[in-house]
Amino acid sequence: xxxxxxxxxxxxxxxxxxxxxxxxxxxxxxxxxxxxxxxxxxxxxxxxxxxxxxxxxxxxxxxxxxxxxxxxxxxxxxxxxxxxxxxxxxxxxxxxxxxxxxxxxxxxxxxxxxxxxxxxxxxxxxxxxxxxxxxxxxxxxxxxxxxxxxxx
Numbered sequence: 649x650x651x652x653x654x655x656x657x658x659x660x661x662x663x664x665x666x667x668x669x670x671x672x673x674x675x676x677x678x679x680x681x682x683x684x685x686x687x688x689x690x691x692x693x694x695x696x697x698x699x700x701x702x703x704x705x706x707x708x709x710x711x712x713x714x715x716x717x718x719x720x721x722x723x724x725x726x727x728x729x730x731x732x733x734x735x736x737x738x739x740x741x742x743x744x745x746x747x748x749x750x751x752x753x754x755x756x757x758x759x760x761x762x763x764x765x766x767x768x769x770x771x772x773x774x775x776x777x778x779x780x781x782x783x784x785x786x787x788x789x790x791x792x793x794x795x796x797x798x799x800x
């Protein structure tokens with residue numbers, strides 16, 4: 649009799665342990681995903697504005713992320729912006745810590761429009777620097793332009 653009672657007790661204990669583990673796993677899953685969504689909301693606010701790529705490299709690129717998801721990228725021959733080489737227009741959005749860009753229009757149409765979004769992992773965003781990792785795994789930076797820095 650005590651053997652059956654012992655096995656029954658072990659099964660109940662195992663079920664309790666299994667239930668506790670499932671609850672912990674679910675709460676961890678919810679916590680992690682809630683944190684990602686919170687970061688996405690923060691990133692959506694912080695990414696709005698004009699961001700330059702490396703100002704020491706030519707051609708010189710500026711990305712404009714507008715409220716509502718409109719995107720515009722401009723490529724100039726140099727940081728002085730003496731000649732506009734290309735403009736790209738499209739949409740942007742953030743999902744699970746990744747910045748997505750799609751291009752709908754390129755002027756002049758010197759290259760074909762990509763059929764897929766560009767996807768960059770957001771490592772960090774501050775009020776002045778955005779750290780990203782591109783699809784090839786390369787880390788790079790964008791620098792926020794302000795009224796005082798946009799006149800390069």
